[in-house]
Amino acid sequence: MNALRDGIGGFARETIKTFKLLARNKMGLFGFVMTLVIVLLSFVGPIIWQPETSANVADINQGPSEKHFLGTDFQGQDNLRKVINGGKDIVITAFLTGIIATLLAVTVGAFSAFVGGRVDSALMELVNIWMTIPKFPLLAVIATVIKLNDPVTLSLLMAFLDWPGLSRQVRAQVLSLKKRDYIEAATMLDLGTRQIIFREILPNMMSFIAVSTIFTMTFAIYQQTGLVFLGIVPYSGANWGVMISAAERRGVLYTAAASWSIIAPIGAIVLFQLALISFARSLEEVFNPRLRTSV
Amino acid sequence: MPPTLSVQNLSIEYAARRGKVRAIRNVSFDVARGDALALIGESGSGKTTLGLGVVQLLPSTAKITQGNALYHRDNKTIDALTLKGKALREFRWKECAMVFQSALNSLNPVLRIADQFGDTARAHNYLQGRALKERAEHLLTLVRLDPERVWKSFPHELSGGMRQRVLIALGLLLEPQLLILDEPTTALDILTQRNIMDVLKELRGKLDFSLIFISHDLSLAAELADRVATVYAGKIVEFADVTTTFKTPAHPYTIGLINAVPTLQGAKEDLTSIPGSPPDLIELPSGCKFHPRCPRADARCKRDEPELEEIASGHRVACWNWRTT
Amino acid sequence: MAVTSQTQPQTFSLLARIERITSNYVLRRIVKAMFTIWVVVTITFFVVRAMPGNAVDILIQDLTAQGFSADEALNQAASLMGIDLNQPAHEQYLDYLANVVRGDFGKSYRSRGLNVADMIAQVLPWTLFSVGLSLAITFIIGIALGALIAYARDTWFDHLISNIAATLDAVSPYLIGLLAILLLGVTWKIIPFSEMRGALSPGIQPEFSLEFFADAFSHVKVLLLVYVLASVGSWILIMKSNTIATLGEDYVTAARARGLSDFRILTAYVGRNATLPLFTRLAISIGFAVGGSLLLERLFAYRGVGFLLADSLGNRDYPVMQGVFLVITFAVVFSNLIADFLYGWLDPRIRIAGGGN
Numbered sequence: 001m002n003a004l005r006d007g008i009g010g011f012a013r014e015t016i017k018t019f020k021l022l023a024r025n026k027m028g029l030f031g032f033v034m035t036l037v038i039v040l041l042s043f044v045g046p047i048i049w050q051p052e053t054s055a056n057v058a059d060i061n062q063g064p065s066e067k068h069f070l071g072t073d074f075q076g077q078d079n080l081r082k083v084i085n086g087g088k089d090i091v092i093t094a095f096l097t098g099i100i101a102t103l104l105a106v107t108v109g110a111f112s113a114f115v116g117g118r119v120d121s122a123l124m125e126l127v128n129i130w131m132t133i134p135k136f137p138l139l140a141v142i143a144t145v146i147k148l149n150d151p152v153t154l155s156l157l158m159a160f161l162d163w164p165g166l167s168r169q170v171r172a173q174v175l176s177l178k179k180r181d182y183i184e185a186a187t188m189l190d191l192g193t194r195q196i197i198f199r200e201i202l203p204n205m206m207s208f209i210a211v212s213t214i215f216t217m218t219f220a221i222y223q224q225t226g227l228v229f230l231g232i233v234p235y236s237g238a239n240w241g242v243m244i245s246a247a248e249r250r251g252v253l254y255t256a257a258a259s260w261s262i263i264a265p266i267g268a269i270v271l272f273q274l275a276l277i278s279f280a281r282s283l284e285e286v287f288n289p290r291l292r293t294s295v
Numbered sequence: 296m297p298p299t300l301s302v303q304n305l306s307i308e309y310a311a312r313r314g315k316v317r318a319i320r321n322v323s324f325d326v327a328r329g330d331a332l333a334l335i336g337e338s339g340s341g342k343t344t345l346g347l348g349v350v351q352l353l354p355s356t357a358k359i360t361q362g363n364a365l366y367h368r369d370n371k372t373i374d375a376l377t378l379k380g381k382a383l384r385e386f387r388w389k390e391c392a393m394v395f396q397s398a399l400n401s402l403n404p405v406l407r408i409a410d411q412f413g414d415t416a417r418a419h420n421y422l423q424g425r426a427l428k429e430r431a432e433h434l435l436t437l438v439r440l441d442p443e444r445v446w447k448s449f450p451h452e453l454s455g456g457m458r459q460r461v462l463i464a465l466g467l468l469l470e471p472q473l474l475i476l477d478e479p480t481t482a483l484d485i486l487t488q489r490n491i492m493d494v495l496k497e498l499r500g501k502l503d504f505s506l507i508f509i510s511h512d513l514s515l516a517a518e519l520a521d522r523v524a525t526v527y528a529g530k531i532v533e534f535a536d537v538t539t540t541f542k543t544p545a546h547p548y549t550i551g552l553i554n555a556v557p558t559l560q561g562a563k564e565d566l567t568s569i570p571g572s573p574p575d576l577i578e579l580p581s582g583c584k585f586h587p588r589c590p591r592a593d594a595r596c597k598r599d600e601p602e603l604e605e606i607a608s609g610h611r612v613a614c615w616n617w618r619t620t
Numbered sequence: 621m622a623v624t625s626q627t628q629p630q631t632f633s634l635l636a637r638i639e640r641i642t643s644n645y646v647l648r649r650i651v652k653a654m655f656t657i658w659v660v661v662t663i664t665f666f667v668v669r670a671m672p673g674n675a676v677d678i679l680i681q682d683l684t685a686q687g688f689s690a691d692e693a694l695n696q697a698a699s700l701m702g703i704d705l706n707q708p709a710h711e712q713y714l715d716y717l718a719n720v721v722r723g724d725f726g727k728s729y730r731s732r733g734l735n736v737a738d739m740i741a742q743v744l745p746w747t748l749f750s751v752g753l754s755l756a757i758t759f760i761i762g763i764a765l766g767a768l769i770a771y772a773r774d775t776w777f778d779h780l781i782s783n784i785a786a787t788l789d790a791v792s793p794y795l796i797g798l799l800a801i802l803l804l805g806v807t808w809k810i811i812p813f814s815e816m817r818g819a820l821s822p823g824i825q826p827e828f829s830l831e832f833f834a835d836a837f838s839h840v841k842v843l844l845l846v847y848v849l850a851s852v853g854s855w856i857l858i859m860k861s862n863t864i865a866t867l868g869e870d871y872v873t874a875a876r877a878r879g880l881s882d883f884r885i886l887t888a889y890v891g892r893n894a895t896l897p898l899f900t901r902l903a904i905s906i907g908f909a910v911g912g913s914l915l916l917e918r919l920f921a922y923r924g925v926g927f928l929l930a931d932s933l934g935n936r937d938y939p940v941m942q943g944v945f946l947v948i949t950f951a952v953v954f955s956n957l958i959a960d961f962l963y964g965w966l967d968p969r970i971r972i973a974g975g976g977n
Binding site for chain 3: 125128129131132133134135136137138140141142144145165218221222225226229230231232244248259262263266269270273274276277278281
Binding site: 350352384385386387388389392393395397400401402403404405406407414415418419449451462465 | 869870871873874875876877878879880881884888889892893896966967968969
């Protein structure tokens with residue numbers, strides 16, 4: 001229990017340190033704030049701006065105006081409102097996938113590094129093989145057999161497909177951290193494996209794991225909207241992926257007047273991915289002095 | 296005859312977050328033809344910066360604020376610090392070869408030793424092909440390596456000591472007048488160290504070159520050098536021939552370094568290390584930079600910094616109280 | 621030593637032989653590639669046949685819904701998939717393996733009577749062409765720009781390229797594709813996308829003529845552009861950080877001390893060492909590009925394997941789906957094998973570690 005508390009303490013210390021460093025980094029601040037705004041808007045927004053239920057024949061396929069900031073779609077419904085209502089599933093799936101994949105990766109990677117020997121090489125060989133299999137086609141094929149209506153099942157499946165890359169990195173990190181002097185000292189003082197993991201190793205890896213989690217999240221957004229675009233995942237609700245693919249199927253790409261109903265959801269996804277990645281990149285910069293610009 | 300290298304009033308600074316790191320402060324010394332000079336001091340005293348400065352390989356944050364390094368060969372004198380472009384490239388290695396501290400990492404891992412010799416020779420329009428190989432084999436034999444084995448090898452196939460010897464051989468390839476060796480034996484085990492020292496001594500007997508030997512280890516300097524310059528906080532604090540340095544050292548820092556060297560006969564109790572740690576080069580102490588660690592420091596040492604003064608022929612020291620030491 | 625070889629000479633020599641095989645770099649890679657393929661084939665069998673609610677069951681349901689009797693549906697499904705469904709599962713698995721080894725992927729369910737292998741053979745060259753070409757372009761641009769901005773670190777040019785690269789890296793490939801169509805086709809009206817469907821215009825035959833190459837290129841150019849934009853960002857960023865790391869290596873400073881020319885240092889010392897780790901990334905990159913082809917070929921109506929797979933996914937044409945997925949994976953595994961060999965050939969440390977010197 002002590003070890004766990006220390007671990008949380010170490011985690012908190014690292015987090016505070018991270019935010020202090022990040023506040024100085026413009027890109028990171030933009031990414032963090034924008035992610036927060038998108039998450040908030042996706043969860044709170046739908047309560048304030050409820051989805052429209054009826055078509056609005058007078059306002060079909062319009063460009064941006066004072067009344068409709070992002071124009072209207074083929075049913076005359078407001079694109080901005082649809083975007084606000086279409087984010088929740090995407091956000092939930094992205095975070096869930098990121099978290100589950102990270103948990104899997106950290107567990108397997110750390111285990112492999114600590115056990116070492118044959119188990120380690122066998123596990124890593126398996127991970128290498130897993131990494132060569134093209135994930136998205138496999139996901140698409142599986143999606144035709146399993147019903148992927150709810151975010152949880154989809155997240156579980158995507159996480160199960162996407163963890164190996166990170167686990168290899170976690171293993172490498174643990175191995176290199178294991179060699180450092182203070183870990184050796186801790187081992188000699190016989191502090192116990194749990195304490196070493198929670199107190200010494202994990203806090204040191206937090207930033208690095210956070211970065212990988214974020215990259216997994218953007219990939220999850222890509223895969224999830226991609227599945228909808230292919231028409232494999234059924235149209236449930238009105239998320240950004242569904243908006244894009246509905247617009248595309250209506251030939252919006254070839255009629256200039258309607259293009260705002262596809263630009264709006266694309267913009268939302270791009271903004272979300274950009275926000276996440278700039279946050280991740282600045283985390284990387286903060287923690288990898290080699291990349292840090294100007295001394 | 297003018298000295299091979301004459302460094303005059305050299306100062307080098309690094310820009311750091313906290314301020315300027317004054318790594319070398321107004322240093323002057325000469326290296327005569329065929330002479331071996333040892334630069335001795337603790338790590339962080341600025342010895343390596345001095346060597347890198349002469350071949351202009353300082354990192355971009357460093358700046359030479361004053362001084363020159365006059366290099367002499369065949370009745371011609373040039374200032375090595377003003378060289379640029381092609382002239383600088385030709386000066387490096389052909390005139391002055393510097394072998395770095397990190398021997399394990401100084402060779403390109405993806406090229407064979409033969410290619411790295413070839414690269415060097417080609418860059419200076421030196422021997423090629425058969426002739427180059429013969430010259431290299433000769434040098435490799437001199438450093439006690441098996442040329443047949445080494446020539447076609449990649450760096451990772453050689454041990455640390457072998458790589459260090461390859462680098463020394465490579466350093467001598469173009470028959471430079473001046474060889475700078477930066478801590479050539481650190482990171483090597485004691486037997487390998489011994490071997491390298493023997494090789495170097497032998498080379499000095501067989502070939503004609505001047506040597507600057509940078510080390511923190513006085514005992515190694517004693518074996519190889521003709522003269523010793525003790526460096527403290529970016530400044531030379533004592534300068535003498537090797538016998539004088541060991542028999543009658545005058546600066547308390549040099550004395551401290553000598554007392555810190557274990558001898559075969561000496562009892563362990565006789566070993567004393569210098570108290571305190573090297574000074575912060577950004578906020579240097581006032582007066583003599585050694586005074587916070589010096590057993591003989593008085594009010595004057597805290598106030599004024601002593602300059603080198605000649606206390607005997609060829610023996611110069613920068614200390615107010617050298618008479619009492 | 622003598623004692624060991626006397627008491628157990630057999631096991632000793634056998635172990636030694638296995639040891640020698642596993643320590644041989646080339647052989648080890650080949651074995652690994654074959655193992656990977658076996659894993660994928662098995663996963664596919666699981667998805668298609670063994671999982672609850674698997675593809676074959678769905679197929680049978682579909683057929684029954686069309687008015688076939690249960691027996692007829694079972695026979696139909698069996699003949700399409702090329703497996704005897706009355707056999708026990710492990711027999712089916714072995715049959716299935718044998719079929720795959722023979723290159724027999726069954727028959728299409730939607731386009732009746734068409735051989736899946738033939739269908740794939742028809743579209744595969746187009747994907748190899750577009751993905752391969754884009755990968756080569758991306759690799760070259762990524763390495764050149766990444767190294768350039770590493771040298772020009774902290775200049776406005778570095779900031780500009782790094783930010784563009786980070787942005788491109790963040791955005792999903794098919795979104796870049798959609799934006800390309802919107803901009804090039806709708807806003808600027810530079811490219812008539814409706815005429816660009818397929819890999820070739822109607823009436824053009826594959827032959828060695830200028831007309832053919834010009835037509836093939838005009839159909840693939842936007843797709844190429846999108847592939848390159850979608851993946852060049854990460855190459856640039858990785859190459860930049862590799863180059864910066866390599867520039868800090870002692871052997872680069874040592875090469876300068878030896879008076880080598882800047883060009884020689886850039887190519888043989890910095891470039892070669894900074895590029896080496898990228899080869900291990902090729903693996904991920906190829907898989908990613910192929911995954912992207914599924915969406916992009918569908919978006920641009922480019923008739924490659926991605927298009928065929930997207931089509932079969934939409935139609936639940938399981939025999940085609942399974943065949944295309946397997947072929948895609950074989951291609952990726954094979955490309956990886958080549959990348960591995962290249963890496964082993966370029967990095968002497970690997971060569972020695974596995975070469976049994």
